[in-house]
Amino acid sequence: MKKYRLEISIGLIFALLLVVFLWTNLAALLPQLPIGLLAACLIALISVIAPWPERDAEGKIVSTPSERYAPKAFGMAVLWSVVGISIIVGLAALLNRERFTKTFDLTQRQVNSLSSETVNVLKELKTDIQIVCIPSQDPRERYCDENAQLRRLYSEKSDKIQHFALNLSDRAALQQVRPTGFSRLVLLTKDNNRNEVTGSVTESKLTNAILGLTKSKRTVYFLTGNGEHATSMEGNRNYYAVAEILRSRAYEVINHKYTEELPADAQLVVAGPAKGPYSTIVENMLRRFLARGGRLILVLNPYRDPGMPKLFEDLGIRLDPTLLTANQGATAFGAQLAQIDPIRPPIAVGEFSRASEITKVFGAGDIGLADGARAMVFTAPAGDANVLKLKGTNLISAMHAAPVTLTEEQRNRLPLEGDLRLNP
Missing domain, CATH: 3.40.50.880 (Class I glutamine amidotransferase (GATase) domain)
Incomplete structure (x- = not known):
């Protein structure tokens, strides 16, 4: 194989691999373009490497051609072409890793993939959703960078999902998105429905936020x-x-x-x-x-009678006619309430319930109750409570307190605004 034919074959193989690599981009310009280029490269490559017979000046085939097919030379051409295109593809993948539409998760626990439940939710989406990342005010926190991969996974699984990070200097975009704070994701639909994900972004949080919009x-x-x-x-x-x-x-x-x-x-x-x-x-x-x-x-307002006694009885709730006060009348209200019973120093200590999703986030330990808290006691439900489908959970328990008993008349005369003036 002559040198020029070897060089041409290397170039054709290189062009052939480029056509395969850029197939999607070429098809976007013209659907038949990548197929045509691929066919042209293959025909040209075959014509270059094929051992065509030599002819003399009169057109007769030479029995002993001066050029013979050299498979080793062609093999080297293929090898170096593959090495060259591999280097180019590797650099392109490294520099444009965020733009690829196909990825493969090779981790054992599939940590870079979405769960089947999330994938099913995304497949059933009927409306377009924008996921806008609102960065932190602190430039050292890379909030949007940390959840960019998760947002990209969602957009790859559904063409209904679009995501981008907002620039805090873009006042017009901030006015349009109207976030309620920083370091959060804002989800928007075309019909002005919106939802937010605050704090650290997880797959469960983001999927639940999408479900909240689509329901x-x-x-x-x-x-x-x-x-x-x-x-x-x-x-x-x-x-x-x-x-x-x-x-x-x-x-x-x-x-x-x-x-x-x-x-x-x-x-x-x-x-x-x-x-x-x-x-x-x-x-x-x-x-x-x-x-x-x-x-x-x-x-409930602790200073007013809420009425509805039959409903409270059926729910198994009894409101005590007392107010709980803080340590030694720490506030003006507590000092006035303490005058009613000066012999017993007012001490109120309680704790948060660990059985409730609302209060279990607070640390263990005693807490001080606010002045004027009203005690409630849960009893056995009466009447047709079974019809009401009830489920109650204590949030705060008072362990020690100095109760101040007020009559209903006294309670209803307490001013709801400004300082209280009580007579012992």
């Missing part, structure tokens, strides 16, 4: 009309921060008049704290709501 709209009803806290920024105390967090997690917040029947789609209701007792109409409405499996968050 039917979740609604939280706040009772209003009896002095309950507003969900807007009204007054010194309100539920505005709570409502904003709920909205950021794909919940719809609705204010509901406490005298009207709850809608059939209501699943979660927040009631209280009320300035006056709820009537039997509200009591019966909440009983029906609980009986059909609804969830109720009842916030």
